[in-house]
Amino acid sequence: MMDSTAQNTTGPLDGVRVIDLSTVVMGPYAAQILGDLGADVIKIESPSDTVRLGEYRNTRGMTPLNLNVNRNKRSVSLNLKDEAAREQALTLIDTADVLITNMRHGALDRLGLAYSQIAARNPRLVYAHAQGFRSDSERAGNAAYDETVQAASGLVDVANRAIGKPVYLPTILGDKVSALTIVYSVLAALLHRSKAGAGQHVEIPMTDTVLAFNLVEHLAGHVFEPPVGSTGFPLSMAKGHRAVPTRDGLACVIPYGPQNFRDFFNSAGRTDLAKDPRVNGEAIADADIDALMDLVEECSPGLTTEEWERICAKHSIPMAPVLELDRAGEDPYVREGHLLDVVEHPSEGAIHTVGIPVRFSATPGSIRRLAPLPGQHTDEVFRELATRR
Incomplete structure (x- = not known):
């Protein structure tokens, strides 16, 4: 070749x-x-x-x-x-x-x-x-x-x-x-x-x-002089910014915006969470990201990685299975x-x-x-x- x-x-x-x-x-x-x-x-x-x-x-x-x-x-x-x-x-x-x-x-x-x-x-x-x-x-x-x-x-x-x-x-x-x-x-x-x-x-x-x-994202609030906030991109710095477990592996599931979160929670069978005021406003508040991602992690083991991939693709929720390097091929x-x-x-x-x-x-x-x-x-x-x- x-x-x-x-x-x-x-x-x-x-x-x-x-x-x-x-x-x-x-x-x-x-x-x-x-x-x-x-x-x-x-x-x-x-x-x-x-x-x-x-x-x-x-x-x-x-x-x-x-x-x-x-x-x-x-x-x-x-x-x-x-x-x-x-x-x-x-x-x-x-x-x-x-x-x-x-x-x-x-x-x-x-x-x-x-x-x-x-x-x-x-x-x-x-x-x-x-x-x-x-x-x-x-x-x-x-x-x-x-x-x-x-x-x-x-x-x-x-x-x-x-x-x-x-x-x-x-x-x-x-x-x-x-x-x-x-x-x-x-x-x-x-x-x-x-x-x-x-x-x-x-x-x-x-x-x-x-x-x-x-500094593209992490200069953040210090872009302005005087600063209007701290350095560090809020989502990347969030404690909940991590891959989550599925029924048979790990996946990156990153809901962006209220609709993504509502669709995720409804798909997980948690209609109560889909009605949460934190995911029913115009945007997700930075202060709520950690708690909401904890809830995503709580729900994610209910389905397999493949099932989540189909659901997330249907609802345009950013998602990818975690690639294990030993099995990349x-x-x-x-x-x-x-x-x-x-x-x-x-x-x-x-x-x-x-x-x-x-x-x-x-x-x-x-x-x-x-x-x-x-x-x-x-x-x-x-x-x-x-x-x-």
């Missing part, structure tokens, strides 16, 4: 070359998305790339995380501390449309890979640099991981106020939101280049990105959308690969290569480079 050596590309970014000079998740994930959309992505890496650390089945370095963020790429192994290898990297970057890196400024300067140095050679390059903090801030050189970004962007405060514990969200949200921001920023810069003829430096600070993401929605398929990797055998979620009517993306072995394409890429000279 997929050929790891396929050369033909499809998708809206066919013809765009991306150099992935990044590690861990944020940069590699962004570069993979560009590859899914048709770009020729070349990953410059060393054997110590941290995304390749961890458990593996057949081949050292072919970890689950690596397999999930490095498909649709060719891997070139170069030790950038070596002068000859560094010149090879620069020669390769000369052919690129986009460079993605999360190396610190000091390291980039020492290696001759800072934007000012690269732009002199390739003025059409879109240079996307992602770091934990803004380059003009006092924190510019500080080490940053997803947890530090969650703390600095207010996500930990939101969790602490919602559940009473200053926990980190159990997903690397900072990395992945920043990766998506890299993608749209790169696309915007490519559009500008098509008009102006020149590339540019694009800085993506993770903390700034996630803070902006967080069995879920009809996931299976029918090819969101998680089993494919044959050349070295790792049968693996699950996550599908491309976006659909283009004229230029669909594709999975042309599964994640490569470290340095698998070094000779191939430099043979191609030699023929272009």
